[in-house]
Amino acid sequence: MPGRKVVILGSGDIGLIMARRMTFEGAEVKLVCELMPYSSGLTRNIVQCLNDFNIPLRLSCTVVGVHGKERLEGVTIANVDETRKPIPGTEEYIECDTLLLSVGLIPENELSRGMGLTLDRVTNGPVVNEYRETELPGVFACGNVLHVHDLVDYVTLESQIAGEGAARYIKGEVQPAEYVKTKGINGVRYVVPQHVNRKSESDVKLYFRVGDVYKNARVKVSCAGKVVSDKKKPKLAPGEMENVIIKAEVLNAMKPGGEITIQVEAI
């Protein structure tokens, strides 16, 4: 390993798991800094990746300076206010030879952009249908190029959906589609896929993410204004992808150009 004394910036699941990983590899993880007042990682990861090894987690805190020339010698951290700006006078020097940045992922869309595909402003990935086919027929997108996933299991499932779609396309089994849109409102940040063929012969699973932490909330799904599902969820968090299934018969009953909305209601 290239370093021995580590500071980690970012306390999502990747930052937390890297803290444990580097500890196992013989490093001393001195601190995990988190800009936000909460960690976006799972509580179980805070317990078994930080608390188990007495690694401190500093919330509302960020790295404001890095020191050293040939090699990192230390970082300066500072507390941040509600607007995430460093508070002068709270700076603290921490000696370390490694700074691990775990500050979020962005889909790599050089190819998608080059092909002129429409990108979703929230996911930063291309707009797709239920087979993960982009607006360009025969071009499919899945995995972190489409939207950033928390669990690899979802990436596998998504690749199978796109693979099935690509096979149908090659075999010429694709009939002209009549799309209905999907939309996240009231706390739902985004929905993938962004549009679905209302003539779909099978049920369609919609994946979505919320923008805040909710305890005991309801997830409501409406098709053309009519509520088709209303489920209680003990916990919803921005870091955890959720999904709902839209039945084929519900889709078939919709009019072209209709809208499926997903929303959260706090109880």
Place this chain on the structure above:
Amino acid sequence: MHKDMVCVACPLGCSLTVEIEDDKIIAVSGNTCKRGDAYARSEVTNPTRSLTSTVKVCNGKCPVIPVKSARPLPKKLLIDCARELSKIEVRAPIKIGDVILHNILGTGVDIIATNCTREK
């Protein structure tokens, strides 16, 4: 006395409380399933964790192979076990489930491969 903890059995992360009297567990509350009850009892008496790491492969297509403990290990031995794994090197081919290290540090728990690799 009582002890508060967060369950790590699944991603839900229930807040648990264990009531203890004269070194005996009287009650577990806050759990929403049986696994939470078992976790709380083990956490008070003998805390355990699954270990995941990597082990070097000397002749493999991949330079390292991911491994895990076949069963949870005593929590206090985790770092020692990780150090033990950093010392060893295995030979390809390796299949998923192959025992990489038998009975690590006398715990009775095997370390097994969670991926496969062919020879270089």
